[in-house]
Amino acid sequence: MTTITIADDSPFGLDNLPYGVFSTPGSARRVGVRVGDVVVDLARALDDEVFARPSLNEFMAQGYDRWVAVRERIRDLLHGEVDDDVVHPIGEVTMHLPIEVADYVDFYASEQHATNLGRLFRPDSEPLLPNWKHLPVGYHGRAGTVVVSGTDIMRPCGQRKSPDEDVPSFGESRRLDIEAELGFVVGTGSALGTSVSCGDFARHVFGAVLVNDWSARDIQAWEYVPLGPFLGKSFATSISPWVVPMPALQTARTETPRQEPRPLPYLREEQAWGLDIELVVEWNGQEVSRPPYRDMYWSPAQMLAHLTANGASSRTGDLFASGTISGAEKHQRGAFIELTWGGREPIEINGEERTFLRDGDEVTISATAPGPGEARIGFGEVRGRIVAATNTAG
Template sequence: MRLDVSADDPFGLHNLPYGVYRAAGADPRVATRFGEHVVDLALLLGDDTFAPGSLNAFMAQGPARWASVRAQVVDALTGDVDPSAVHALDEVTLELPFEVADYVDFYASEHHATNLGRLFRPDGDALTPNWKHLPIGYHGRSASIVVSGTDVVRPCGQRLPPGEAVPVFGPSVRLDLECELGFVVGIGSPLGEPIPVDRAGEHLFGVVLFNDWSARDIQAWEYVPLGPFLGKSFASTVSPWVVPMAALEGARVPVPAQDPEPLPYLAMEQPWGLDITLEVVINGEVVSRPPYAATYWSPAQMLAHLTVNGAPTRTGDLFASGTVSGPEPGQQGSLIELTRGGAEPIALGGEKRGFLEDGDEVVLRGEARLADGRRIGFGEAAGRVLPARSLPAHGEEH
């Protein structure tokens, strides 16, 4: 059979993202998305590398193999395709596309960092003294990264109510989203061997949408002096399609001017970002459109900094950009920015809203624009907020 997909479809031959699908009653398998079709790669290419329900084995084979497979997929999809390899997108379940080995989140948007700095330090400098010298980040929990469509339970923890001196325990009342991009490491690096900025392409496999759900009240009480912990580790949502770096070559753009000049291990002749417009949707209403191109630190610089102390990386490692925000109104990638810490609620569904309520559905979308005008789709990273679960009383069984 021939698959009829327009040349300008965001999921056309110029994209071909990788994911994992499950047909009814079957085990998960690796696929690509072509238009509204999900195409089984093991059947399309006759290659058992893609039979297991994870991209890790393929990602570990490296850039030469990635390029070879991409060329084979393009060639196969321009001819006759075995009908048994093809499924309609709306008839399959999409699963977590790779096994997440480790996870780091950065803080790479100057606009986001400035917005939060003005909220938290109204009488001081918006940016901390180190911000323009290094990509700030923290380590998170890979086990709590979930695929789009997974419900997110409102987290419980300690928080300090305004005006109080003693913390209380209970559900977060300032639950937020963070609109980000995630970068997937295909080839790892050994302990003690940093990855130079000019060799990032040998390691980076692809990009996903990323929602770093955040309990702002839990985070505010716990983060001094060691940083985010329970306010972040309860869930992060990724999109099910990994868009390969090869598809995004034409979307590369210079990052904003970096001043002061970065230290030598972060210095690049031309630090690159990506021309990707993101979209934050809550209960069907678009509330923000953050531009990733406004992000200060390049993905290559983030990876170089992550490893400069000799930290190893592994196939399936994921590092996220941190919240993406732009310079204009309506480009903030979190509710804490959009509402100025809840002080200026936004209109949503006929009511005023500072933070997320139970039942809210958050959807992130993204689209890259290539230099030739074609678009690259990313799909969605969606999740619905469920009420907090009560802890068993002392002596009760779980």
């Protein structure tokens, strides 16, 4: 029997208990929970076959009351000894995509990010378009290209046209970027023709993950008028392997910034689902940014309410992300296009001036949130390395 030791400063204590899908050499994928520096095999520990599945979807579909009951059962179990064969050191497991992604929607919920990009893309106009403070702007992404942290990211190809070119050309992106985001996983969906209110958010959303929505800015700039993001976004989106359950983030709840004008009734919250989460972005091992999620204008509850306001259904495994998280200060910007102001203000990375991503570059995004007392709630990390394009011929 084993008693799991958790360091006092561990971001993976009993107040967190994030879920993930893991495997050990020669074994099938199954659901585990992280505690300190180990992964607990839930199928064996709880003698429950729902956790012997290669994704969290079947468990999530069982609903809110079941999530609460299992969380309490895990906490009770881990206060005592557990069988040796259910505990695996984190360094000896392989982590996999934790969910089967049903649909993927990406929002644009940071006022600072939207303002910065408005100034860069539309320098002669108001940075925020008239609708931005009335609704959470978003677009539908591609569920099939959501990948788990550690997956290499192939440099995308597409049409691009720089201002000094008369006609577009096809080739690899020359302005490859990141977007540091927070994503939310729908556990129980809603039927076609219905909507999810802000107040019902916690009963529908299972947990949160870190997201890097890789972005080809040159492809994006040429294609996005008039219908918005497409190939410049759809080639890859990375998520962290650990899904932090929403109850673990109760201490992190905070108000959103003042919303003016007042949102329409379906977007009003009795208690806002703002979250005090701090992200850290590292470029080739060097910290370059600390985006604060607490500054996000629109909350995830408002995002889900808007996503379903027209009667669109939601499903177990749906992923919706916040859009780039950026604060008011330069060191809080969550995309390199902002940090380098469109490439005109390079930053120094390991002694070299850089703007956008080169082949071989690696980006790591991590995050923590306040937990009970002095505890911190950890999300782990989402990491990706850029590899050369292979479809450059066009």
